[in-house]
Each structure stands twice: as C-alpha cells, then as structure tokens.
Amino acid sequence: MAVYEHLYGAYEGESQSALSRFLVIPRYALRETFKSKLLTTIFILCFIYPLVATILVYLHHNANALALLQINVRELLPIDASFFLTFVQMQCAFGFILTVLVAPPLISRDMSNNALPLYLCRPLSRAEYVLGKMSVVVFLLSLVTWIPGLLIFFFQASLAGFAWLWANLWMIQAIFSGCMVWIILLSLLALAVSSLVKWRVVASGALLGLFFVPTAFGEIINELFLTRSGHLISLWATMKSIWSGLFGLFVRQTGQIRGRVTTPIYDNELVDIALLEPPLWVSWLVIALICAVCVWLLARKVRAYEVIK
Amino acid sequence: MTNVIELEQLSVTFGKRPILKSLNGALGGRAIGLLGPNGAGKTSLIHTLLGFHPPTSGTARIFGQDITTDAKQVRATVGYMPESDSFIAKMSCVHFVRLMAELSGIPAKHALERAHEALFFVGLGEARYRPVDSYSLGMKQLAKLAQAIVHGPKLIILDEPTNGLDPPTRSRMISLIRQIRDGGRARILLSSHLLRDVEECCDEILVLKDGRIAANCNLEEERKANRKFIELETRGERQGFVEAVGNLGCEYALSGERRMKLIMNETIEIGDLYRLAHEHAVQIRRLNFKRDSLEDIFLKAMENGNITEGANSSINNEKAVENGNGRANDGGL
Numbered sequence: 204m205a206v207y208e209h210l211y212g213a214y215e216g217e218s219q220s221a222l223s224r225f226l227v228i229p230r231y232a233l234r235e236t237f238k239s240k241l242l243t244t245i246f247i248l249c250f251i252y253p254l255v256a257t258i259l260v261y262l263h264h265n266a267n268a269l270a271l272l273q274i275n276v277r278e279l280l281p282i283d284a285s286f287f288l289t290f291v292q293m294q295c296a297f298g299f300i301l302t303v304l305v306a307p308p309l310i311s312r313d314m315s316n317n318a319l320p321l322y323l324c325r326p327l328s329r330a331e332y333v334l335g336k337m338s339v340v341v342f343l344l345s346l347v348t349w350i351p352g353l354l355i356f357f358f359q360a361s362l363a364g365f366a367w368l369w370a371n372l373w374m375i376q377a378i379f380s381g382c383m384v385w386i387i388l389l390s391l392l393a394l395a396v397s398s399l400v401k402w403r404v405v406a407s408g409a410l411l412g413l414f415f416v417p418t419a420f421g422e423i424i425n426e427l428f429l430t431r432s433g434h435l436i437s438l439w440a441t442m443k444s445i446w447s448g449l450f451g452l453f454v455r456q457t458g459q460i461r462g463r464v465t466t467p468i469y470d471n472e473l474v475d476i477a478l479l480e481p482p483l484w485v486s487w488l489v490i491a492l493i494c495a496v497c498v499w500l501l502a503r504k505v506r507a508y509e510v511i512k
Numbered sequence: 513m514t515n516v517i518e519l520e521q522l523s524v525t526f527g528k529r530p531i532l533k534s535l536n537g538a539l540g541g542r543a544i545g546l547l548g549p550n551g552a553g554k555t556s557l558i559h560t561l562l563g564f565h566p567p568t569s570g571t572a573r574i575f576g577q578d579i580t581t582d583a584k585q586v587r588a589t590v591g592y593m594p595e596s597d598s599f600i601a602k603m604s605c606v607h608f609v610r611l612m613a614e615l616s617g618i619p620a621k622h623a624l625e626r627a628h629e630a631l632f633f634v635g636l637g638e639a640r641y642r643p644v645d646s647y648s649l650g651m652k653q654l655a656k657l658a659q660a661i662v663h664g665p666k667l668i669i670l671d672e673p674t675n676g677l678d679p680p681t682r683s684r685m686i687s688l689i690r691q692i693r694d695g696g697r698a699r700i701l702l703s704s705h706l707l708r709d710v711e712e713c714c715d716e717i718l719v720l721k722d723g724r725i726a727a728n729c730n731l732e733e734e735r736k737a738n739r740k741f742i743e744l745e746t747r748g749e750r751q752g753f754v755e756a757v758g759n760l761g762c763e764y765a766l767s768g769e770r771r772m773k774l775i776m777n778e779t780i781e782i783g784d785l786y787r788l789a790h791e792h793a794v795q796i797r798r799l800n801f802k803r804d805s806l807e808d809i810f811l812k813a814m815e816n817g818n819i820t821e822g823a824n825s826s827i828n829n830e831k832a833v834e835n836g837n838g839r840a841n842d843g844g845l
Contacts, residue, residue, distance in 0.1 A: 213664035213665075213697045213698065214622075214663055214664030224614070224617055313600065315601065316600060316601050317597055318598055318600050320594045321594070321598050322615060324564075324594075326587045326588045326615075327587075507559065507564040
C-alpha cells in the first residue's frame with residue numbers, strides 16, 4: 204500500500220510478539236494520560252512525602268545536619284514499622300487521587316464510542332485488554348507507593364547497617380504487599396466503574412462516592428450501634444486494618460465507652476463497652492469479595508457486543 | 513479456489529434462543545455477500561467468526577484455522593469493519609488507525625506508515641490529523657474501513673459498509689471494495705441489506721433466514737446459467753418450429769399460443785433459432801434473455817427456504833416467469 208499509488212496491499216513485514224502487542228494498550232493510555240497538565244502536576248506532588256521521608260531518614264544518621272538544624276534526634280520520628288506504615292498510608296491516599304484522575308476514562312472512553320469490537324477483533328483477548336488497561340493504574344501507583352517505599356527502606360538500611368536490615372527484613376513484604384493490595388483493589392474498582400459508566404466525570408464521581416459514602420455510612424453505624432463493625436463497609440478503614448496487620452501494629456480494641464445496654468443479661472444498665480475492630484481475616488475477606496465482584500462486573504461488561512436477554 | 517470460510521454444523525444460542533442453526537457449507541468467493549432479513553443471523557455469524565460469541569455446537573474455519581481453537585491466529589488474519597460507529601474519541605484518525613495496526617501486530621515504526629497509507633487509500637489523507645469524532649458519517653465509515661485494512665488482512669469483514677452514506681460516498685465505498693477485491697490480496701465478506709451493494713461487489717452469496725442457510729450461490733455461475741434461458745414470442749404456425757427446436761436438443765415449454773420458453777444447450781447460437789424460424793415460416797416477434805437478478809434469488813430463497821448452488825438455475829427461472837417478477841432483458845436481436 205503506497206501513498207502515491209493509493210492501492211491496497213497486504214503487509215508482509217515482521218510482526219510483533221504477543222507481549223509487545225499487549226504493551227500497546229498501556230503505552231497509548233499513558234501517553235494520553237500525561238497530556239493532562241493537572242494530572243502531571245498531581246503526579247509530581249505525589250513525590251513530596253517520599254522526599255520528606257528520605258530527608259527524615261537522612262537526618263537520623265547525620266549528626267552534623269541535626270546540629271546545624273538544632274534538632275535532637277529524639278524529636279524526629281523513629282524509623283520503624285510505624286514510620287513505614289504512615290508512609291504507605293500517605294502514599295496510598297495520593298494513589299487514590301491519581302486513580303480518580305487516571306482510571307475512569309480508561310474503559311469508559313472505549314465503551315462510549317463502541318471501540319471494544321475494534322480491540323477485540325484483533326489478536327487480543329478480553330483478559331489482555333483489561334490487564335492492559337489495569338497495568339496503567341498499577342504502573343502509576345507503583346511509582347508513587349511501594350517503589351519509593353522500598354527505596355527509602357533500602358536507603359535507611361544502607362545508613363543503619365546490616366543489623367537493622369536483618370531485623371526489619373519482613374517490612375519489605377509488608378510495604379510491597381500492603382501497597383499492591385491497595386493498587387489491585389483500586390484498579391479493579393476503578394475499571395469496573397469505568398466499564399459501567401460511559402461518562403468520565405460521572406465515573407470519577409462514582410469512584411469518589413464509592414470511597415466516601417460507605418465511609419460516612421460506616422461511621423454513622425459505628426456511632427449509632429456503639430460498634431466498630433461499620434468499618435467493614437469503609438474501604439479506607441478496612442485497608443488501614445490490613446496495613447496495620449501487615450506491619451504488626453494491628454490492635455483490635457480501639458476504644459472503650461460507657462453506655463446503657465439492654466440484653467438478656469443487662470437490663471438497660473450502664474456498662475463499659477469495648478470497641479473492637481473487625482478481625483483481620485474479615486477485612487481480608489471484604490477486600491477479596493470486592494475484588495471478586497469487580498472482576499465479575501468486568502467479565503460481564505467488557506465484551507465486544509452485549510447480549511441483551 | 514481455496515475455501516475462505518467453512519461452516520461445520522455451526523450453531524449459536526443466546527440464552528435459550530437459537531440464533532444460528534447448524535450452518536454447513538464452504539465459501540470460497542473473492543467477495544462473499546452475506547444477505548438476509550433483519551434478525552436472520554448475519555451479524556451473529558460475523559461475530560461468531562470473530563470469536564465474540566462462542567459456538568454452542570459445531571465450528572467454523574477461516575482459511576483452515578478453527579475459530580475456537582485458533583481464535584488469535586484467525587483474528588490476526590482478519591480485518592473487521594463494524595456496522596455501528598466505532599472509534600476512540602479525541603484521538604486523531606491517523607493515531608487511531610496506527611493504534612489498531614499496532615494491536616494487530618505491526619511494529620510501531622511500520623504502523624504509522626501503514627496508517628498514513630491506509631488513510632490515503634480510503635481518501636481521508638487530507639483529514640487524517642482531525643479527531644475521528646469530528647468526522648461526518650461518511651468519513652467515519654471510511655475511517656472504519658481504513659482501520660480494517662491497515663494491517664493487510666487476508667479476509668476483510670465488512671458489516672453494512674454503506675449504511676447511511678450519501679450516493680457519492682456510497683459509490684466511493686463500493687469502488688474501494690471492488691478495488692480491494694480485484695487486487696486479489698484479500699477476500700471480502702460483505703454483509704448488507706442493500707442487494708445492489710452485494711450485486712456490485714460480490715461473486716458469491718450466502719443468504720440466511722431464521723438462522724439457517726436459505727441460499728448459497730455463486731453469482732457468476734448463476735448469471736452464466738441464466739444467460740442460456742430464453743423466452744420467445746412467435747407468430748404463425750409454430751408446430752414445425754417447435755419440433756425443430758426440440759430436435760436441436762433444447763428443452764422447451766409452451767405457454768399460451770404464442771409464447772415458449774427454452775433452455776439452450778451450449779452448442780446452439782441465437783442465429784440457429786432465426787434460421788429455423790425462417791425455414792418454418794414463423795415470425796419471432798420477441799426474444800428475451802431471462803436472468804435472475806440478485807433480488808429474485810433473494811426473494812426465492814426467502815420463499816423456498818433452502819437453495820443450494822447448481823441445483824436451482826432452471827427451477828428459479830421457471831418460478832420467476834410464473835410469478836412475473838423476473839427481470840426481462842432485451843437481447844437486442
């Protein structure tokens with residue numbers, strides 16, 4: 204097929220491997236993503252906290268700098284599990300903002316203009332299509348969560364020595380898996396919403412709603428029924444329990460209040476009520492269920508053509 | 513000619529509703545027309561061939577590759593132009609076509625070049641940097657054609673390519689399809705409601721009705737066969753003439769006092785009929801070549817149910833005359 208001839212001709216050149224074909228989707232999606240100046244700015248802002256954390260780690264091991272700044276090392280945050288837990292929570296929160304900006308148009312843009320048949324009539328399966336779109340979120344969120352987390356961890360290890368590294372080696376798994384659970388949950392949730400809603404703005408709103416509305420509702424349940432079970436419907440609270448568990452900082456009893464209780468034992472008596480967080484396995488189960496529902500939704504919605512029953 | 517598509521007891525069911533019912537056959541034309549009324553299963557057949565719907569039973573092969581077990585290889589050899597609007601918003605046409613080329617396996621460095629070429633080929637060269645969503649309907653159809661051919665597929669599946677096009681754009685689309693067909697580098701499967709489009713582009717047709725094959729004909733052979741069918745109107749005592757025509761080896765049938773229909777065998781020329789008429793003092797007042805239009809074939813397929821290739825030419829013609837809906841072409845004699 205030559206421009207000057209304007210004739211149809213078959214392609215007889217080399218073909219790409221299956222992996223290269225798969226990478227076409229994230230490559231194009233990332234190119235489109237970074238056309239947005241707002242997103243690029245937020246992406247850069249996501250690295251402020253890792254920078255602060257790196258400086259903190261550096262200050263811990265630099266007496267001259269501490270003296271210059273007139274800071275006592277005991278005034279700084281200790282570099283331990285809680286330091287990295289805070290880091291993971293902060294960066295995952297930034298990751299959520301990124302997801303709200305990046306993920307909603309990924310599938311909805313293709314669905315609103317009926318582009319799915321064009322993707323799926325090519326040597327690309329539905330799973331590969333979804334994984335290709337998902338890899339955009341996974342890649343971006345990895346850049347702002349576990350990758351800087353592990354870099355800071357190894358930076359601390361290089362300054363603190365082998366003994367510290369050996370004693371805290373388990374934290375590598377905690378940082379990586381804590382972030383990856385959040386990344387997978389967010390990307391599946393965002394893609395499921397993106398496949399359900401054809402308009403980008405509505406999809407972004409729905410994603411924010413899924414995050415904040417159950418959280419608020421869960422808090423209302425907690426207050427009304429003097430419990431902490433409402434946290435099960437809050438994504439953030441459930442993830443916080445999981446992160447705490449991974450970093451060995453999970454505490455079930457997070458409070459105690461005095462309240463009147465009417466049960467077969469107590470007849471409207473004033474008693475001490477322990478506020479217990481849901482068990483860790485329940486939090487894991489909730490996250491697994493949400494992921495399963497998202498996968499099911501994606502399997503139903505991401506089709507070349509919808510069969511209407 | 514190698515078979516492009518082979519159907520082997522192919523059945524597709526949506527829920528409990530059968531959509532395609534045990535389709536059997538082999539299609540080998542350069543351009544195959546897929547015809548049928550609404551809901552006949554044309555688009556479902558295309559979707560099944562592309563692997564969008566799994567067959568409930570049976571299978572199909574495209575260039576010998578099974579659509580279920582070799583789905584990816586099949587899709588690598590196929591280009592598909594869907595019926596409805598399909599594009600990616602806010603993306604320039606050249607990038608859209610390039611993306612589609614890369615997804616088909618063409619390396620990035622060649623994909624852009626192919627995208628430019630495909631867009632020039634379909635006539636969107638000047639508009640290739642505009643976003644596809646800013647295109648008119650006709651331009652969108654051409655963009656869809658460009659993405660279907662950009663990777664140089666061996667089979668191009670076109671689903672209603674002339675839908676909603678104005679006459680000049682329709683002519684352009686038909687001319688492009690014919691150009692691709694005549695180039696011989698790709699086979700075409702064209703699904704259309706418009707018989708004229710299929711007649712202009714295709715040399716083989718598959719007519720579907722209620723999920724079954726109602727007709728599978730080679731149009732070229734059909735036309736050749738029909739050329740031998742002749743309708744005569746005579747004046748004068750015709751008994752001797754009729755016997756003489758019969759002695760020439762022609763099958764004939766008399767209708768009324770003046771009309772006769774005959775199927776000429778290959779050794780007889782029209783001039784022989786005039787010579788016999790002269791010898792028996794019979795005037796030939798009218799001589800028509802009778803041929804079935806695609807519309808006749810389609811309508812008969814809808815009435816009869818199942819017509820298979822090679823078994824229908826004379827029967828079809830008879831019925832066309834009886835119904836009075838055959839198109840009579842003046843032989844110019």
